Amino acid sequence: MKLEGLTLAAGNRVLVRDLSLEIRRGQVLGLLGASGGGKSLTVMAMLGLLPPGVRQVAGRVTLDGQEVDPARLRGATLGLVQQSPRGCFNPLVSIGRHFRETLSCEGLRGAEAERRAAALLHETGFADPRAILALYPSQMSGGMLQRTMLALALARDPAFLLADEPTTDLDLVVQARILDLLETLARRRGLGVLLVTHDLSVLARLADDVAVMEGGRIVDGAPVQDFFAAPRHPRSRALLAAHLALHGEALP
Numbered sequence: 215m216k217l218e219g220l221t222l223a224a225g226n227r228v229l230v231r232d233l234s235l236e237i238r239r240g241q242v243l244g245l246l247g248a249s250g251g252g253k254s255l256t257v258m259a260m261l262g263l264l265p266p267g268v269r270q271v272a273g274r275v276t277l278d279g280q281e282v283d284p285a286r287l288r289g290a291t292l293g294l295v296q297q298s299p300r301g302c303f304n305p306l307v308s309i310g311r312h313f314r315e316t317l318s319c320e321g322l323r324g325a326e327a328e329r330r331a332a333a334l335l336h337e338t339g340f341a342d343p344r345a346i347l348a349l350y351p352s353q354m355s356g357g358m359l360q361r362t363m364l365a366l367a368l369a370r371d372p373a374f375l376l377a378d379e380p381t382t383d384l385d386l387v388v389q390a391r392i393l394d395l396l397e398t399l400a401r402r403r404g405l406g407v408l409l410v411t412h413d414l415s416v417l418a419r420l421a422d423d424v425a426v427m428e429g430g431r432i433v434d435g436a437p438v439q440d441f442f443a444a445p446r447h448p449r450s451r452a453l454l455a456a457h458l459a460l461h462g463e464a465l466p
């Protein structure tokens with residue numbers, strides 16, 4: 215699927231300018247950039263979920279060459295995993311009910327919905343998925359909630375996944391587990407993934423291609439090996455230098 219010529223504005227301030235990118239089935243595109251660069255708004259525009267005050271001035275989403283209404287892709291073609299999972303669940307509602315609501319969009323109800331929910335939770339690493347369905351979000355850790363959000367994102371069997379900083383706010387061990395899971399699921403299901411991150415280690419680990427955003431534009435794009443071996447844009451070089459200064463670790 216492609217996002218073509220996206221321009222977003224709030225008042226007379228342009229937040230995202232003429233942005234195009236392509237997510238290919240079976241490939242992970244890493245979208246890298248500093249805070250406030252417009253990454254999350256780009257993700258939300260792909261789902262037709264812009265926040266109040268932000269308007270789409272230009273741009274379209276196409277799937278296999280046909281223009282599509284982003285709101286119609288949501289869930290069915292395009293799953294979403296966001297950062298800070300705790301804020302993404304309704305605290306008053308059990309995990310089972312979260313699944314029931316999502317699966318009802320597919321016409322699944324009752325025992326059939328429960329079987330499907332349990333299978334999805336099993337796929338995202340829960341040994342006893344039926345026990346998870348009875349829990350409320352407050353009874354679960356951040357890592358458990360993130361794996362549950364991944365299971366919900368996959369509930370309608372989408373071909374593409376938008377993962378917006380999926381490991382932010384999680385401790386390092388849990389981060390590594392979520393990334394392993396994302397990699398396994400993307401491979402197994404042949405998903406096309408847009409992985410938004412400001413973390414170069416995450417990119418090095420999962421991305422096939424990298425796009426770098428700055429000030430609402432894409433300023434660099436390259437296969438991941440080329441990006442790390444010879445970053446072309448000054449912003450890419452600065453991000454790489456900052457990462458090496460902070461972590462001192464060799465990237466591929």
Ligand SMILES: Nc1ncnc2c1ncn2[C@@H]1O[C@H](COP(=O)(O)OP(=O)(O)OP(=O)(O)O)[C@@H](O)[C@H]1O
Nearest residue numbers: 224229248249250251252253254255265266267268
């Ligand atoms: N509802 C809104 N109204 C006005 N401006 C907004 C709104 N939401 C976001 N912005 C502005 O749009 C810009 C891009 O925000 P966005 O959240 O997409 O950045 P980001 O790259 O995802 O950053 P982060 O990594 O911090 O999530 C920021 O300058 C932000 O202040």
